[in-house]
Each structure stands twice: as structure tokens, then as C-alpha cells.
Amino acid sequence: MIKRMLSGLAAAALSFAVLAPTTAKAADLCLQFDGLYCSLSGDLGFFRFSGKLPKTKWKSEGLHGRSCKYGAVQAAASMNTDGTFINIHGTFNCDAVNGTINAEIRVATGTAIGSVHSGRSSYGDFDAGPSCTVTIVDCATE
Numbered sequence: 001m002i003k004r005m006l007s008g009l010a011a012a013a014l015s016f017a018v019l020a021p022t023t024a025k026a027a028d029l030c031l032q033f034d035g036l037y038c039s040l041s042g043d044l045g046f047f048r049f050s051g052k053l054p055k056t057k058w059k060s061e062g063l064h065g066r067s068c069k070y071g072a073v074q075a076a077a078s079m080n081t082d083g084t085f086i087n088i089h090g091t092f093n094c095d096a097v098n099g100t101i102n103a104e105i106r107v108a109t110g111t112a113i114g115s116v117h118s119g120r121s122s123y124g125d126f127d128a129g130p131s132c133t134v135t136i137v138d139c140a141t142e
Contacts, residue, residue: 028065029053029111030139031088031103033121038132040101040121044068044094045132047101048139053086053111054079068094069142075101083107088119099123103134113138 033045049065060078067073075090086105091098103119105111119134 028139029063030137030142031101031119032135032137033101033103033119033132034135035131035133037130038121039123039130040099040132044123045121046137046142047073047090047092048142049073049075049088051077053077053105057081057083063088063090067092067099071095073101079107094123097124099125105134105136111136 029049029051031047031049033040033047035041038045044067046069047065047067049063051063051065052061054061054077057079058081060076063073063075063077065073065075071092071094073090073092075088077086077088079086084107086107088101088103088105090101092101093099100122101119102121103117105117109115109117113136115136117134117136119132120130121132
């Protein structure tokens with residue numbers, strides 16, 4: 001009888017393990033650069049990153065992803081020394097033109113969809129131009 005109970009419990013545990021959901025992949029981070037004097041906007045200002053943001057001071061993480069739907073973007077995210085900002089610096093190529101982005105994500109504001117941060121961008125040259133509004137957006141809007 002005990003043997004039968006144990007085999008029944010083992011079968012139940014196995015079926016639960018098979019049916020249990022797998023751990024979800026870390027969510028992508030999507031940024032929309034825009035603003036009156038920003039050199040990016042619309043599709044050109046949309047960036048989708050895979051990877052994780054740093055959670056502690058003095059930590060950096062590599063990010064990669066897409067720009068303008070089909071272009072490539074490579075970036076690094078690092079938290080500043082007092083833990084108040086996560087800085088994302090990257091280069092991208094869109095329509096055979098290179099550009100740069102810099103975003104300052106305020107840790108206190110967080111990374112929720114709709115949160116607004118600041119940044120700079122350039123397109124066609126490598127100088128960090130006028131300031132931009134950087135909004136964290138739903139990646140499904142791509």
C-alpha cells in the first residue's frame with residue numbers, strides 16, 4: 001500500500017513538473033526618444049533592447065537590440081556611483097547611417113511603461129546633440 005501511495009505521489013509530482021510553466025525570459029526594454037530639439041523621433045527614435053539593467057552601484061551590463069525596426073544597436077548600461085541613475089550609452093545603425101544615444105534612467109522613477117527620463121542623441125554624426133525626452137514604452141508598439 002505504501003509503495004502504491006509513493007508511486008502515485010511520484011506520478012503526480014512528475015505531471016505537475018511537466019505542466020508547470022517555465023520561467024519567463026527577462027522582458028525587453030523599449031525606449032522612445034523624442035522632443036522638440038531631439039535628433040530622433042518616431043520609428044527612428046524607437047529602440048528595443050534585450051538584456052538586463054544593473055541593480056547595484058558600480059555594475060555594468062551589455063545590451064543589444066534593434067533600432068528603427070531593422071537596424072542594430074549595441075549599448076552598455078551602468079549604474080552611477082550613488083545608485084540614483086542607470087546610464088545607457090549606445091551606438092546604432094539605421095538606414096546605413098550611424099548614430100549615438102545616451103539615456104539617464106532615474107532609479108527612483110523606475111522602468112515602468114510610461115515613465116519619462118532624459119537623454120541625448122545624434123544621427124549622422126557622433127556628437128551628443130540637444131536633450132531628448134526618453135520614454136519607456138510597451139515593446140508591442142514596435
